[in-house]
Amino acid sequence: MTRLAGVIFDLGGVVFDSPIDRIAEFERCRGLEPQTVARLIRSQPGGGAWSRFERGELDRRAFLETFEGESLEAGLEVDVSALLDDIESAFVVRPAMLEVIGRLRSSGLTAAALTNNWSPMSDLPIAAHFDVFVESVVEGCRKPEEEIYRRTLDRMGCEAGGVAMLDDLGENLKTARAMGMTTHRVASSASAIDWLEETFGLELMP
Ligand SMILES: [Mg+2]
16 A cells, blocks of 8 residues: 555654643743743754754753853743753653554564654663664754754665654654655644554554
């Protein structure tokens, strides 16, 4: 039914709970406008503290200082350490997604994780669920930069046209789509699994 040979999974908001939900809660609890954090991150395209942290260019302390500085410049006082703690509290696996990844692999597909992160995870049990595990903090590049998608495809042994990618951020899927991948923006595990079943013509849920 399909010519697809592999699937790339984002972690946060796809295989793990959504960090975006935690950020929204952080903003609500501290009286910040919705989307404040996203706007701060986007206000420094390419070279901002957030991106540098995810490329492994800043350690945690340097990141906290730099990002707090960027926030102050934008007129905001943000407890960045508490923000990171809240985001990290979303690193909770969605068991249904692990089940589905196992079934996709059993059916002969190659499964990759492609994550923007700031703390290496390849020694954690989660990495064993994938054939290929690619992390921005290790690679020194991050989504949506094309380079990190190239490296992922190379390690999978796949062409872009033979791969589906799931991510909860549209911005990350833009690059994937431009390279020729089939993409799905994840809103919930249930809808993601429906999409995978339809796309691969497989029964994935028990
Ligand atoms: Mg994500």
